[in-house]
Amino acid sequence: MSGGRCSIVWFRRDLRIEDNPALAAGVRAGAVIAVFIWAPEEEGHYYPGRVSRWWLKQTLAHLDITLRSLGTSLVTKRSTNSVSSLIEVVKSTGATQLFFNDLYDLLYEPWEITDVDGRPFATFVDFWNKCLSMPYDPAAPLLPPKKIISGDLSRCPSDTLVFEDESEKGSNALLARAWSPGWSSADKALTNFINGPLVEYSVNRKKADSATTSFLSPHLHFGEVSVRKVFNLVRIKQVIWANEGNKTGEESVNLFLKSIGLREYSRYTSFNHPCSHERPLLGHLKFFPWVVDENYFKAWRQGRTGYPLVDAGMRELWATGWLHDRIRVVVASFFVKVLQLPWRWGMKYFWDTLLDADLESDALGWQYISGTLPDGRELDHIDNPQFEGYKFDPKGEYVRRWLPELSRLPTEWIHHPWDAPESVLQAAGVELGSNYPLPIIGIDAAKSRLQEAILEMWQREAASRAAAENGTEEGLGDSSGSHRFAFPQYVQMEVEREPIRNNPATMIQRYEDQMVPSMTSFLRVEEEESSVDFRYLPGDSRPEVPANLDLGLDSRRETSNQGGSQIVRYNDTFPLFNATRGLQDVEDSTESSSSNSGRKGRDGGLVPVWSPSAPSASSSSYSERFVGENSGLGRS
């Protein structure tokens, strides 16, 4: 049924051929124009980091090669406005249809996974149990097209996309030795993992430098392989091992699937709480007095905190863009609980440096660590890096690899050199405070400081509540107000050797909430985070935007006709990032009614029907309830 019809298939975070519903639909409908639009400015603060851009570059090249072998090629556009670029492509190709997938790639649609009352889950375990006990399986993966009829590209030239500058090329060259982006490598990685390390997953997952993780995360981030395919293949293995009575295998599968589930949950959470990369999900956490100390932040980034496991992790991250999940937890927990720096800074740093940087996953991870989720770590619990060191790196191999200055220290002291006798240090060539720092802050000091901070948080929360009950407008907890301040800049990672000194507690500044770090020079600095790009939102009057781009359609596949141009949506809303920031305002307005006034851009007609099966009213009241419900948690 091609009949000369031509569709645009807009690739976004689905850079694959197989199990790509939008591509399949385009191919079925006739000729196809495959498009990728590079519009990083639309991500606001979250301009992708160096390694992430490197990956994207490689995987796009790979996709292009594949498309060429199938009969077309990838049209690339550099843009600051994806929608106008799309329209340009429509005009220059005469396409009459547009297909694109969700930005979230999930096993089930978010609105399918609810409790008995139809409400979204607020804890992971319940969410995941529900996913695993759904009466029907996730959609089976689609096969790749055998051939693609190309639309007319003669009047639709590609832009050359620039993903790295000269200074980045050198560092990026190394990445290619360890990683191979692209859907076919993703497939290979998946099969290798399933047939290899997966059985041992449960045994090996505790080791800091284990090479037995799946290494799928960057592939999944860019959609080079669909979760449904991962899930399917793993489930097959699971059935086999269950029949064989392979206990280790079964346990491994469950654990691996759980980590897939966490990725699911991160998207689910972002869907139900679009601001979850910006704000704690537990209401009272917005009163937490984070420590704002750029020296702390710098010491952490440079791996000079004086805690070997933390420092080793941070050096590995900087050197390779990779970190084992355990170590991510260690460095993040240290960041939040010991240093008490605002978690969003840490999250932003991960975003800038991780090869598999993923806003949804990282937001969930940081919130979990920070204790800002209903089911996260205890707020007042501090993980002791020394003990964790002996747990995850019992022989100190990991530390020695990344901290050569400690390499000659015996294992007995490797995770707490500050306790080592002078003679031992001397023999190992370690001079604390000189070639390796003393602890930036003692764990005991951190513990009491944390207690105070929590106390202060509850006091402020109470004060704010009292003020609200009096009808007085609270200014105290208004995280969007004047307490925000610009973020410390770091553009390059200086590796200077100045000793880190302890900060006297009196020097510590605390603020209620922080702007996300804006460390890339690409960003327009004057932008507040609230200057959401409303291009995609309904109610925006910009004439060139097809009005039905952002309708909250709830069926899995729905079509609409408008002005002769058909737009087919695959259970999509609009790009998640943009949506995410747009919807944040929705929640704001439900929570602190008057704090909006100072913010730009929030007057536009917001509230797209984000969760279609639950009308907008219920989605905002749910958020309210969520915060309200849980604000009392943990007080006991």
Next chain:
DNA sequence: AGTTCGTTTTA
């Protein structure tokens, strides 16, 4: 079989 004790885990 049911209880208890110890261990492990903790999104």
Next chain:
DNA sequence: AAAACGAAC
């Protein structure tokens, strides 16, 4: 610290 799990009684 608590809960879930599992082994032992």
